[in-house]
Amino acid sequence: MSEIREDRQYTQTHEWILDHGDGTYTMGITDHAQALLGDMVFVELSNVDDEVSIEDEFCVVESVKVASSVHAPADLQIIKANEALDDEPELINSSCYDDGWLVKFKSHSVDDLMDAATYAQTLD
Amino acid sequence: MKQTPLYQMHIESQGKMVDFVGWEMPLNYGSQIEEHHQVRRDAGMFDVSHMSVVDFKGAEAKAFLQVLIANDVDKLKTQGKALYSCMLNKSGGVVDDLIVYYQNDEYYRMVINAGTTEKDMVWINVQANGFDVSVERMSDLAMIAVQGPNARAKVFTAMPGLEEVCGELKPFNAASLGGLFIARTGYTGEDGFEIMLPSSSVKFTWQMLLEAGVKPCGLGARDTLRLEAGMSLYGSEMSDEVSPLEAALTWTVDLVNENRAFIGRDALEALKEKGVERTIVGLVLEGKGVIRDHQKVITSLSEGEITSGIFSPTMGKAIALASVPRGSTGKCEIEIRKKQVCAKIVKPPFVRNGKVLV
Incomplete structure (x- = not known):
């Protein structure tokens, strides 16, 4: 059974978003996604200050099996990228909601997200 | 399933x-x-x-295998001795790669791939026509x-x-x-x-x-x-359309006995005469990323293709086998998601007995 955290919102493409309430957000991939992808071996993140349009591929996570693109959930600007993933991409497997976060960004609004209960239903 | x-x-x-x-x-x-x-x-x-185990028994088991596969079972003299070989079609392409074990001149055991078993069994049974040999899948x-x-x-x-x-x-x-x-x-x-x-x-x-x-x-x-370990996978490094000479498997083709008319021999000799244009090499990625199957490779000579690409857990780097123009050496570029990333051409194996060799 995949872990789903109540304090986050979710995309249909299995990313989680944590809203800090000040126009900044943290983003990562869900437990369900990391389990499907398998052992992570490489992560390519956008650079700090990059401006990204909604739905653009702005990160790539690669597991032993496959490369998977992460799409922007909104028009956004990167304020921090998780550099620890350069040397330890496996943090996404061991701690996808905490140490394995991908990027922090700012955005005017992030819409069309699911709450935890709704996301859980999509996994059934 | x-x-x-x-x-x-x-x-x-x-x-x-x-x-x-x-x-x-x-x-x-x-x-x-x-x-x-x-x-x-x-x-x-x-x-x-x-995977499938196939036993060959009969007075002409040896003679049959000397025709069926590209390596020569005449090398096998002691009970239990194993030989790696390709089984070729008439064009010199690989029907399958296999291991054959010697029991005696009238009894050999072969292990073939799972994905090719049905095709192989049809092929083998057709070729066995006229030989005093029984072919039994165990x-x-x-x-x-x-x-x-x-x-x-x-x-x-x-x-x-x-x-x-x-x-x-x-x-x-x-x-x-x-x-x-x-x-x-x-x-x-x-x-x-x-x-x-x-x-x-x-x-x-x-x-x-x-x-x-x-x-x-x-x-x-x-x-x-x-x-x-630098070992080929059927369907990736070689196939019905790729001969062992183009897949760095020349060492498994035995042309020594000129009288041994194995299937595909004429095609291989014609290819040798004309000149073999491609081979399989190893690649080690020098930049960041992971190499995947079918990515394009650009060598100093021309273009090639990744046949098998992985992230090597032992080396902590992306490595691959690639089909490239014969004679390609030094550095090359691999096209990964529209970007060109530098890689070094090496001779496999990458790792044997726990040790990194490249």
Whole structure:
């Protein structure tokens, strides 16, 4: 059974978003996604200050099996990228909601997200 | 989907089951990378019961195999001795790659790939026409590959009595004990055994191996281990359209005996005459990223293609086998998601017996 955290919102493409309430957000991939992808071996993140349009591929996570693109959930600007993933991409497997976060960004609004209960239903 | 006799054991070990050429097989049991390291550092086991064992018996078994496959079974003189070979079509393309074990001049045992079994059996039976040989697929045999530096010791712990028969067995040789057929062969670049045994007893043996500390490993680790070991995979490095001369498998083609008219020989000799244009090389990525199958390779000579690309757990780098213009050396570029990333051309294997060689 995949872990789903109540304090986050979710995309249909299995990313989680944590809203800090000040126009900044943290983003990562869900437990369900990391389990499907398998052992992570490489992560390519956008650079700090990059401006990204909604739905653009702005990160790539690669597991032993496959490369998977992460799409922007909104028009956004990167304020921090998780550099620890350069040397330890496996943090996404061991701690996808905490140490394995991908990027922090700012955005005017992030819409069309699911709450935890709704996301859980999509996994059934 | 078809299941091996070990299916229930995989489920009990939390195997993540996937469709592999029509067989429901474990991709991993949690972490593919841990399973990989387990084989390089200690001992792991693979269920390879989906592969097929084929016995050739009869007065003309030897003569038939000398025609059927590109390597020469005349090299095999002692009981249990193994030989790796390709079986070719008339154009010199590879129908399958295989291992053949010698029992005597009238009895050979062959192991062929799972995904090609039906095609192979049709091909073999057609070619066997006119030879005094019986071809029998041993559907009742299961197979476990136990691999790693501690594999043999752990097999001897798990299977009492085996050490007396197999303790002195040399690499690429096999021995029989009752219904067991034990070969010191593998597909990982590590020492170990491939054990063929009756389906009815395979669960018990698997359980004994688990209790001796041998960890189950899935198809994912099997692929990264064989690629690090520089071993070809049928369908990736060679196929019906690619000859062994173009796949760095020239060493498996025996042209010494001029009178041996094996299938595909004429085509190979014509290709040699004309000049072989491609070969398989190893690549080590120097930049960041992961190499994947079918990515484009640009060498100093021309373009090539990745045939198998992985992230090597032992080296901590992306590595690959690639089909490139013959004579390509030095550096090359690999096109990864529209970017060109530099790689070094090397001669496989990348890793053998736990040591990085490139």
